[in-house]
Amino acid sequence: MIDQFGRKIEYLRISVTDKCNLRCVYCMPMEGLDWLKRQSILSFEEIADIVRTMAPIGLRKVRFTGGEPLVRKDLWRLVEMVAQIPEIEDISLSTNAVLLAEQGHKLRDAGINRVNISLDSLKADRVDAISRRPGSFDRIMHGIEVAQELDFHPIKINVVVIGGQNDDEIEDFALMTKDKPWSVRFIELMPTGSNLDLSAKNFVSCQEVLSRLRAISELHPVTGPIGNGPATYFKFPDAKGTVGVITPMSHNFCDKCNRMRLTADGQLRPCLFGDIQTNLRDAMREGRDIVPLIEETLRIKPEKHHLIQGSMEGSGGLVALSQTGG
Numbered sequence: 342m343i344d345q346f347g348r349k350i351e352y353l354r355i356s357v358t359d360k361c362n363l364r365c366v367y368c369m370p371m372e373g374l375d376w377l378k379r380q381s382i383l384s385f386e387e388i389a390d391i392v393r394t395m396a397p398i399g400l401r402k403v404r405f406t407g408g409e410p411l412v413r414k415d416l417w418r419l420v421e422m423v424a425q426i427p428e429i430e431d432i433s434l435s436t437n438a439v440l441l442a443e444q445g446h447k448l449r450d451a452g453i454n455r456v457n458i459s460l461d462s463l464k465a466d467r468v469d470a471i472s473r474r475p476g477s478f479d480r481i482m483h484g485i486e487v488a489q490e491l492d493f494h495p496i497k498i499n500v501v502v503i504g505g506q507n508d509d510e511i512e513d514f515a516l517m518t519k520d521k522p523w524s525v526r527f528i529e530l531m532p533t534g535s536n537l538d539l540s541a542k543n544f545v546s547c548q549e550v551l552s553r554l555r556a557i558s559e560l561h562p563v564t565g566p567i568g569n570g571p572a573t574y575f576k577f578p579d580a581k582g583t584v585g586v587i588t589p590m591s592h593n594f595c596d597k598c599n600r601m602r603l604t605a606d607g608q609l610r611p612c613l614f615g616d617i618q619t620n621l622r623d624a625m626r627e628g629r630d631i632v633p634l635i636e637e638t639l640r641i642k643p644e645k646h647h648l649i650q651g652s653m654e655g656s657g658g659l660v661a662l663s664q665t666g667g
């Protein structure tokens with residue numbers, strides 16, 4: 342699948358649910374969202390059918406995300422179905438890790454190779470405050486331990502940098518990569534309908550992150566681990582792991598975009614932001630061929646996103662990233 346700007350699209354991020362067991366301040370409103378109706382959500386069989394249809398036309402990598410993917414019952418069953426599709430070379434997971442200790446084994450045995458885990462602070466009280474769920478820190482740390490025991494590789498730790506809430510921990514996070522073979526990735530806060538104030542006032546650019554890290558040690562550019570997507574990677578001398586920055590706001594990386602997204606209710610989105618989406622669910626349920634719809638969605642994939650600090654305009658009316666899988 343090559344789009345009109347010459348980008349090779351071989352990666353699908355699949356949101357399996359819009360629900361979540363946390364309420365991260367930058368992502369989801371405290372009261373939750375208008376959840377999707379049960380019948381509008383794709384079944385595991387429908388999701389696997391879409392992957393099976395996209396594989397022969399070029400799909401190679403799949404990531405399960407959400408909301409929180411592990412709140413969807415028996416996710417391992419879907420992983421097992423997708424793992425049986427011969428063209429699919431890589432299956433990964435983005436999770437808050439709260440339920441990873443319980444489900445990690447089954448997910449790995451079903452075919453998950455690697456995990457991205459969101460962790461916004463190394464301090465229990467801060468994680469509980471940012472995620473607005475008391476007790477989440479201990480469960481996340483237990484999930485990370487289990488991820489290490491299960492040998493998921495690489496383990497990527499995603500940190501959304503929030504001025505005044507966790508930006509004083511940038512150095513501590515990065516220094517962990519000296520001993521741990523992890524990839525710690527700092528993500529710039531993106532504006533959505535539910536965080537306009539926070540994302541405008543508490544924004545910290547990744548250029549600032551990098552200059553603070555360079556003040557404590559040399560930092561060399563490196564090629565990132567598998568699935569390096571939009572991140573740019575660096576390494577401290579002799580470190581076991583890497584540091585990554587994801588800069589949707591300060592440096593647009595859309596020229597390297599290799600992905601499309603499937604929402605929990607079966608909308609194929611060529612871009613995380615904007616309002617273009619194609620309803621694969623209804624077409625599939627009506628027994629229509631979805632290949633022409635996939636090809637048309639690829640054809641109209643925008644050249645880049647148009648996010649604007651402090652405004653909902655560029656996000657295409659998106660209230661929260663949990664609605665499209667982040």
Ligand code: SAM
Nearest residue numbers: 368407408409435436437459499530531662667
């Ligand atoms: N629940 C899972 C998790 O937290 O990893 C998967 C879904 S979450 C929407 C995917 C990623 O999007 C997470 O790394 C999260 O930190 C990030 N994210 C959510 N809202 C964001 C925002 N407004 N700006 C930047 N990153 C955001």
Ligand code: SF4
Nearest residue numbers: 361365368408437663
């Ligand atoms: Fe849930 Fe992930 Fe959004 Fe946090 S970032 S509220 S864990 S979907």
